[in-house]
Amino acid sequence: MALINLHVNGKNMSVDTETDTPLIYVLRNDFDFKGAKLGCALEQCGACMVLVDGEPTNSCVRAAAEFEGRQIETVESFGNPEKMSDIQQIFAEENVAQCGYCTAGIVCSVTSLFRKTKTPSDEQIKDTLNRHLCRCGSHSRILDAVYRIREVAIR
Amino acid sequence: MSKHSSLSNSPKISEWLDFSQEGELTLHTGKVDIGQRITTALALIAAEELSIPFDQISVRKTKTDVDPNEGYTAGSFSMQHSGYAIKKATATARKIFTQKAAEKLNISEDKLEVSDGQIRAKGTNQSLTYWELMSDVNLEIDVDEDVQTKNTSDYSIQNKKHxxxxxxxxxxxxxxxxxxxxFENMLHARIVRPPHYHCELEKLDPDVISRLEKENIFVIRDGSFLAVAAKQEYKAVKAARRISLAAKWKVEKQLSEENIYSQLTANRKDRFFVEKGCVPSTTREIPELTTMNEDEHITVNAVYQKPYHMHASIGPSAGCAHFDGQSLQVWTHNQGVYPLRAAITEAFDMSKENVSVQFIPGAGVYGHNGADDAAFDAVIIARHIPKYSILLKWTRDDENSWEPYGSAMHCEIQASINKKGKISSWSHETYADTFLTRPITGKKPATRMLSSHYLENALPWPVAEPMMVPHGGIHRNMEMLYEMPEPRLVKNRVYDLPLRTSALRTLGAYGNVFANESMINELAERANIDPFTFRLNHLKDERAINVLKKLQQVMEKDTPEDEQMGKGIGFARYKNSAAYCAIGVSLTVTEAAEVLLHHAYIVCDAGEIVDLEGVRAQLEGGFIQAASWTLYEQVLYERDGIVSRDWDTYPIITFDNIPKMHTYLIENPGKPYLGAGEGAAGPAAAAISNALKDATGLSLRKMPFNSDTIMEAALEG
Structure with a gap:
């Protein structure tokens, strides 16, 4: 056990846990940020995606201790049901989710993409989304919503 | 008593509607929201019928003894069952409330209007809300199925974007x-499974157990069932790995590696002639397969095959349970809380008064995946360690290697056309394992739970009887809507196959429609008639004709001309009783023999549309999931167990091969709801195979259509 200090969603937080505990368990169980989901625990599906120093990062394998001193953002930091971020709002308006299990991770990746550029190419969009799997077949709606976000961002 | 299954079980208005919270309506339903938006659709029906704002209506998550028993949320039946019941219940309630308001306001009913949850006297400022009238009306009366429902021309909420x-x-x-x-006092749990089905726990090093117990980790052993539970989730994850390394298993037999399609045709089986109405007959003999005279008819023979598929939910199954020594609470994301309770009470000899089961959403299930089993596993653990809440999560490996798959299928079709280009004979023999090993109340449900076979008092693996209902599992959608002489349809329920199977979205319909609609295209080609005209020449059902004509129109209008582009279509009415769905696809094949999807056209008649976006999402999602099955998926296994244990060994479709969707719904306000959740899958598979034929000239009849099978087909010519 060791005390691990993390910077999550703008706050310093600490937890006494085993040093090899992957980040996702700390975020979900110790800090109560349940947005990131356990999917494969193999960094294959993207359900656990969070942002680390602004970059989409799988949280299911690497130990929380590795992220000390880094800025971690989870989906909860972008908005809440009463006041969503522009990206969350458009995703909701376009009804992109079916079961919703993969969605929070995708919101993280898309948020990071649009922070870097307001005019991502189709290729950049697909590269970003390709780190995520969806089983309900919501892909076309997610893609359409991202294209709409891009249109709005240009205007 | 009502003939409607949901209303005969739960006839009273109060079993569906609850006005007890001021300004809110709570709906009770036995159907669960697994991402198909049934809660949204039910709330929209109630909002429309009662003129209550949509956001003032909430829908309960189904719980035993509190909500109606509507069996499983399955078969695209939710709108026909719960949707119909809520529609009639809300219409009856509206009538009762309006009568009471007229009495109170001392005015005739035709001078009343309803909006925003208020019943108003027209042209006055007098009004009463449902909640003000609540104490004066009796909702403990039967739903009136003949009640006058809202005039469709007055609809203002349904069939809009919500x-x-x-x-x-x-x-x-x-x-x-x-x-x-x-929960307070909650433990995280993980299971330790054997290498595959046919194994028994031989030895578990007691030192490992005692070391874990010193670290405050619970080790649960019951026969060959092994699990761990710990306060911290990652401790449970690591403990499961340690147990896994320490456990020695005795292998009773290995999985058969013989070609699955050979097994499907050669193994022991029950054979049934499938009669008109798509119902297997217990009396009619199966006629000999005869071939039409060559001078007058062209005959085509083809075999279509699909491998085992997984539900492959993104979130592995989970279950939660709490046992206080007498009563048991269970939380599950399965599709039927009542049958699950029946399995639990039977397995542990408990009375149903002592067991409550509530639905809480998980990741999409798409049929009978690991959800029921995970809940059952949580119960086993909770009973071993009472007074703790047990949150059990399966791992990706658990899910992929233990869920009940959708069966592999082998479809042999022989069909002929005459000189007029009309179908003159049709024989279809379909071979598959069962599509129904869900727990069923009253039919030894405990034996259907995975871990029941590994406990100290192990139950034998059940052998599911053939489903004899119209469009049951294996024979679902064998019968087509096309006019032809009586077809020779044969269902082969095959036994002794290597993998565990059960209900996966559409059951046998996906394989049967793929085979049927591929053969229809092969016949159209031999007849030298375009695929639309050939189909239309064999149809009398107006609604079927309409969806196909609409598809033809939109494909002609939209598709850009491209030499390399292959186009194909597929059509079916799911179970010949749910939604009509015609699908078109355009695609190209790369030099590396990979299929790139460009456009998908979906035309659907789902009767009256309630939740516009929900229907569209189900159709589009159904298309994409079926495209994934068709192009990429097969469960790989060898004698020592399942090989497809992660997303590298069980690849599914990704964002770089998603076509542009063009979805069109035929509007039919006032017509009965036709379930749309599963209608797209079969036609999607056929449209892809027919487009591949158009693009490459190859008849692809064995899934998945990945670069290996396309290359193989090309070499075979």
């Missing part, structure tokens, strides 16, 4: 999934 219930919570990480449950 944001689904829960969508904002999903976007912001606030939607509560079963995997997110948190």
């Amino acid at each position: 944001i689904a219930k829960g969508m904002a919570e999903i976007m912001t990480g606030k939607y509560q999934f079963l995997q997110d449950l948190k």
Whole structure:
């Protein structure tokens, strides 16, 4: 056990846990940020995606201790049901989710993409989304919503 | 008594509607929201019929003894069952409330109008709300199925774009999934499974157990069932790995590696002639397969095959249970809380009064995946360690290697056309394992639970009887809507196959429609008639004709001409009783023999549309999931167990091969709801195979259509 200090969603937080505990368990169980989901625990599906120093990062394998001193953002930091971020709002308006299990991770990746550029190419969009799997077949709606976000961002 | 299954079980208005919270209507339903938006659709029906704003209506998550028993949320039946019941219940309630308001306001009923949850006297400022009238009306009366429902021309809520219930919570990480449950005194649990089905626990090093117990980790052993539970989730994850390394298993037999399609035709089987109405006959003999005279007819023979598929939910199954020594509470994301309770009470000899089961959403299930089993596993653990809440999560490996798959299928079709280009004979023999090993109340449900076969008092693996209902599992959608002489349809329910199977979205319909609609195209080609005209020449059903004509129109209008582009179509009415769905696809094949999807055209008649976006999402999602099955998926296994244990060994479709969707719904206000959740899958597979034929000249009849099978087909010519 060791005390691990993390910077999550703008706050310093600490937890006494085993040093090899992957980040996702700390975020979900110790800090109560349940947005990131356990999917494969193999960094294959993207359900656990969070942002680390602004970059989409799988949280299911690497130990929380590795992220000390880094800025971690989870989906909860972008908005809440009463006041969503522009990206969350458009995703909701376009009804992109079916079961919703993969969605929070995708919101993280898309948020990071649009922070870097307001005019991502189709290729950049697909590269970003390709780190995520969806089983309900919501892909076309997610893609359409991202294209709409891009249109709005240009205007 | 009502002939309607849901209303005969739960006839009273009060069993469906609850006005007890001021300004809110709570709907009770036995159907669960697994991402198909049934809660949104039910709320929209109630909002329309009662003129209550959509956001003032909430829908309960089904719980035993509190909500109606509507069996399983399955078969695209939710709108026909719960949708119909809520429609009639709300219409009856509206009538009762309006009568009471007229009496109170001392005015005739035709001078009343309803909006925003208020019943108003027209042209006055007098009004009463449902909640003000609540104490004066009796909702403990039967739903009137002959009640006058709202005139469709007065609809203002249904068939419009609405944001689904829960969508904002999903976007912001606030939607509560079963995997997110948190209780005081909760333990996280993991299972340790054997290498494959046919294994028994031989030895478990007691030193490992005692070391784990010193670390405050519970080790649960019951026969060959092994699990661990710990306060910290990652401790449970690591403990499961340690147990896994320490456990020695005795292998009783290995999985058969013989070609699955050979097994499907050669193994022991029950054979049935499938009669008109797509119902297997217990009396009619199966006629000999004869071939039409060559001078007058062209005959085509083809074999279509699909491998085992997984539900492959993105979130592995989970279950939660709490046992206080007498009563048991269970939380599950399965599709039927009542049958699950029946399995639990039978397995542990408990009375149903002592067991409550509540639905909490998980990741999409798409049929009978690991959800029931995970809940059952949580119960076993909770009974071993009472007074703790047990949150059990399966791993990706558990899910992929233990869920009940959708059966492999082998379809042999022989069909002929005459000189007029009309179908003159049709024989279809379909071979598959069972599509129904869900627990069923009253039919030894405990034996259907995975871990029941590994406990100290192990139950034998059940052998599911053939489903004899119209469009049951294996023979679903064998019968087509096309006019032809009586077809020779044969269902082969095959036994002794290597993998565990059960209900996967559409059951046998996906394989049968793929085979039927591929053969229809092969016949059209021999007849030298375009695929639309050939189909239309064999149809009398107006609604079927309409969806096909609409598809033809939109494909002609939209598709850009491209030499390399292959186009194909597929059509079916799911179970010949749910939604009509015609699908068109355009695609190209790369030099590396990979299929690139460009456009998908979906035309659907689902009767009256309630939740426009929900129907569209189900169709589009159904298309994409079926495209994934068709192009990429097969469960790989060898004698020592399942090989497809992660997303590298069980690849599914990704964002770089998603076609542009063009979805069109035929509007039919006032017509009965026709379930749309499963209608797209079969036609999608056929449209892809027919487009591949158009693009490459190859008849692809064995899934998945990945570069290996396309290359193989090309070499075979």
